[in-house]
Amino acid sequence: MRRRQFIAGLGSAAAWPVVARAQQPTMPVIGLLMTTSHEANLGRLAAFREGLNRTGYVEMRNVAIEYRSADGQYERLPTLAAELVRRHVNVIVAGPGIPAALRQNQPPPRSRSSSRVDSIRSRRD
Numbered sequence: 001m002r003r004r005q006f007i008a009g010l011g012s013a014a015a016w017p018v019v020a021r022a023q024q025p026t027m028p029v030i031g032l033l034m035t036t037s038h039e040a041n042l043g044r045l046a047a048f049r050e051g052l053n054r055t056g057y058v059e060m061r062n063v064a065i066e067y068r069s070a071d072g073q074y075e076r077l078p079t080l081a082a083e084l085v086r087r088h089v090n091v092i093v094a095g096p097g098i099p100a101a102l103r104q105n106q107p108p109p110r111s112r113s114s115s116r117v118d119s120i121r122s123r124r125d
Helices: 002-022 039-054 074-086 098-104 116-124
Strands: 029-034 064-069 091-094
Touching: 029 039, 029 074, 064 074, 074 091, 074 098
Parallel strands: 029 064, 029 091
Antiparallel strands: none
């Protein structure tokens, strides 16, 4: 009888690390929806990451970013947005005009100041 209890105890002790790992909080995920290519937005993306860093979030350390780009094909925006929703991201960050474009399935309006990223950059200067 003692032998069975000992073996059962070893088995449950071996399972504890797996259970403890499964209970750790998951990393938050930001969905980033862009109208143009990743390469065309390198400056904005760098400013976005810098703004995150200033608030204590560092990509791949304590926050993940899912990038989606329509590459100028605005009709792809609804599909890309739905994909981010299916991925259960914590928040979706979209450039100006994208919400309106999603509602109307049209290209987003052009503007000089393109996003919140610009205001983050201007605070630094």
